[in-house]
Amino acid sequence: MHIPDNFLSTRVWLTLDGVAAPAVAWVARRAHKGLDEARIPLLGVLGAFVFAAQMVNFPVGVGTSAHLVGGALLTAILGPAPAALVMTAIIATQAFVFQDGGVLALGANVFNMALAGVLAAWVPLRLFSGRRRVSLFLAGFLSVAMSAGLALAELTISGIRMPPRLLALSAGLFAIGAIVEGMITLAAVRAIERLNPRWIGPAPANGSRAWAAIAFAAVLVVVVGLFAASGAPDGVMQIGQWADLHARPVWAAPMADYSLPAGPLWLRRPAAAMLGLGLVGGSAVAASYFLLRRRSS
Amino acid sequence: MHHVVVEQWSRRRSFLHVRDARAKLLVALALLAALATAPASPISAVPFAFLVLTGIAAARLPMASMLRKAAVVLPFSLLFALVEWAAGQPMAGMALLAKSYVSALTVLLLVASTPQPLLLSGMESLGAPRLLVLMAQTLYRYLFVISEQAQHMRLAASCRQGSGARRSRARAFQAAAGALAILFARSYSRAEGIQRAMAARGFTGDFHSLQRRSFNSRDTVFACAGAALAVLAHLVARRP
Structure with missing residues (x-):
């Protein structure tokens, strides 16, 4: 879900641009560390592959079809940092070349899909590396659920007043989309492995499992929280009032x-x-x- | 292919085409920011639309095709405009529609008057990570090649199975996954070929451009005037 310009309030897009820009710089550095310079074309071509893969339609339901989003697939193939960088390049290309998603909202879209989405995909891959099918399905599911939930939350914070029923409906549709992405990721990775197992290496073993477990819990809390919040925005407002969020600003900006x-x-x-x-x-x-x-x- | 046309437009020559990519990028950002902070009314978009249309005319780009291409943003905006309308705010919905359309047109004008390699190297000199820019360059270069391959595969598949073939959904799903894997295999082997060819030609991680443009005084004047016009348009938009 690519948010165009003028949908987010200045507060939201500027903050997310501010978060995404240094985060992408950091991801680029991490990706660069383990990368042979000669492999740069490979990453670019895989980005083009994800673009083209969106033309392959997967039949779901009656007369409807879905396509791959790709964050989880890239994470399974390349690892988290290169995958996040390739996703950033894809999202920026979509914004500039195809006017799919805004330029000011680029930070928001990169944050939702390339940073949070890839993190949400990496965590189950790392944590459940023993159970390949479960981890692949969860990776696809969580990456889309995370991105869609964040986008929905950002639009709501920006003051797009969706009626509660419509919000619940779109949250439901996103949940179905997330399940479908999980299924597509699983099927695609297994099909690629059948062709050549070397293309998809063993699950990433770097990083500690404890951190991955904490991150997994955080991802689950965020995803469930985002969907619960978008289903019941009045409830969130209520909590905000209880917590008296606006009473005392900590720092006068x-x-x-x-x-x-x-x-x-x-x-x-x-x-x-x-x-x-x-x-x-x-x-x-x-x-x-x-x-x-x-x-x- | 859709974007090949824009690619051809970006290689024309005009007052706007010869400006430095960085100057154009900064002016586009100023316009977008000024439009985004303008009041939520459809009339806000009018002065910005005037500026962008003038830009399209100055760049001697085909007006009707540009207006049609920017309409890709409309389905999404229309949906949210209806939502706002249903929530009892028809003006906010109209504003969303008008402003997002003019924003898309602004970005389209930028890419239709700047060749992609120059735009990307402009972004790099404005601080975008080098690795990201290199990746975006190769992505853009092979996007159409691999998309075309995907289209050929789709055509071949429908020739083999026929459009009326009825299969179980699970098998069709597996077939799509197989097609994806084949496309991946072909992309991967193409990437390896490219990698070897580039290594043989001495690629060490840098793309060299034959055109070296410097930011001259005209570009400075253009950037300042563009930013001033963006603020002026914002001022006009605020007037009731």
């Missing part, structure tokens, strides 16, 4: 409500947004600069 504190009234909001974009770009550049320096030293 210099640009509260995303408008500059001074200057002509008409300039405050666009100037704040542009300044924010500049800060996001600057922080990403600074992050990659320092990371690169650390790598070369």
Whole structure:
């Protein structure tokens, strides 16, 4: 689900751009560490494969068909960091070349599908590496459920007022989509393994199992929480009121409500947004600069 | 293929085409941000639409085709516009529709006036990770090759089985998974071939561009004027 521009409030898209930019810089560095430079074309071509794979229709239900999303498949083949990077390249290409998803909302889409989606796919692959079928199904299921749940939550926070019934319906449709992605991922990986087992190596053994277990619990809580929240938005508001979230701001932001504190009234909001974009770009550049320096030293 | 047309447009020559990719990218971002922060009313999009249409005319791109191509965003927006309308906010729904369409048109103008390699290297010099940019370059290069292969495979499959063939759903699902695996195998072997060919030509992890463009004073003027116009359009949009 690619969110176009103007659907998210300034608060949401700017925050997620700010989160995604340094995170992608970090992922790029991690992916670079274990990567032979000569393998870069392979990653790019696999990205093109995921694009093209979306033309292969899988029959589900009566007269309807679904296609692969690909985050979990890439994670199973490449491992988490390269998969997240390839997904980022795919999402950026979709936004710029096909106007599928917004450019300002790129951070949100990358966060939902490339970062959170790939993490949600990696965790079961790592945790249940002994049970191949379960882990592959869960990887596909959780990656789509995570991305869709996050997108739904971001739209709701941005003030898109969906009637509760419609929200519950779309949450249900996303849940079905997640099950289908799990089935497709499982079937596709097994079919690829039959052709050549070397293409899909053994489950990733790096990283500690304890961390993976904690991450799995976190992913489950987030996914279940997102769906519960989107099914009952009034309940979440209620909890917010109980917790008295808005009573005492911990830190008075210099640009509260995303408008500059001074200057002509008409300039405050666009100037704040542009300044924010500049800060996001600057922080990403600074992050990659320092990371690169650390790598070369 | 859909995008081959835009690729051809991006290689034309005009006032907008010769500007540095970074300048165009910055102006596009300024326009998008100014539009996103404009009031939620369909009239907000009008001054921005005027600017983008002027840009399309200045770049001598075919107006009707551009307007048609940007409409890909409409089905999604229409759905949410209906949702807003059902929630008793028809104006907010209309604003969503108008603003997302003009945003899509802005991005389309950017890619239709900038060749993809220049756009990507512009992004790299603005701070995008190098590995990501290299990956996006190869992805874009082989996107159409592999998509075409997928289309050929689909055509061949429907020739073999016929469109009226009735199979059990489980078998059809397995067949689709098999097709996906074959497509993967072909992509993989193509990638290995590319990798060997590039290594033989001395690829060490960097793409070299034959065109080296510098950010000249005209680009500076263009970037500043573009950002100023974006703010001006925002100002006009705020007027009741």
